[in-house]
Amino acid sequence: MRSSTLGEFIRFVIVGIVNTGIYYGVYTFLVYTGLFYIAAHFGGFITAFIISYFLNCHFVYHVRPTLRKFLKFPLTQVINMGLQTLLLYLLVDCLGWSEILAPLPVLIITVPITYSITRWVLKDKKG
Template sequence: MPKFEVREFITFAIVGVINTATYYGFYLAGLKGLGLAYMISHFSAVILSMIISFFLNSYVTYKVKPTLKKFLMYPLTQLVNIAVTAVLLYILVDGLHVNSSIAPLAALIVTVPVTFVVTGKVLKAA
């Protein structure tokens, strides 16, 4: 079992806050600024924030050199995260009638621990 690195988790959490703010900014820009549907805003924001997240987690959290292979694998590791977030977003907005401006924040909270483990495995791979 890999050793749990407290520094990595704390840094991951800080990068996560930055990434969440980035995602949310892009999401609101699409939703409110461009008038896009919430799902289109969501997926656009996910893609843009994922690119930023890759580099922040590579350089800051795990202190590894980003490579093309890792960059191409990174989105694949996020598929579960993206799918769960999208399903939760749909349930919150369409099922529970939560405001679409705040629903992504609640949905993202559910996926953080899984994302930490999966991200570390991919970025630390040789």
């Protein structure tokens, strides 16, 4: 992996950690204000998702945000969620792994794939 790509990947992981904190902060705030937990989940997810888009554009890939890229960005999360769910199912239900430990290799597998898809969606073809 080239050093510029490695730097992008590290920044991508940092943004993921920040987004997790944003999601959880918004979620817990909304729950404590009396909002139903499912509604709080959606509020936290949407907030973190929008912030993730801008952080990925500016901090990770150094690209200008556009409406077209913003509309394509959900594709990255759909693929990520689908792949994570499939791998988790295979490890737990088919291979008998612990449901507590199975998410760890799933993340190791899916984070680089999600990084690549996000990079493809947000960067120009030449980038």
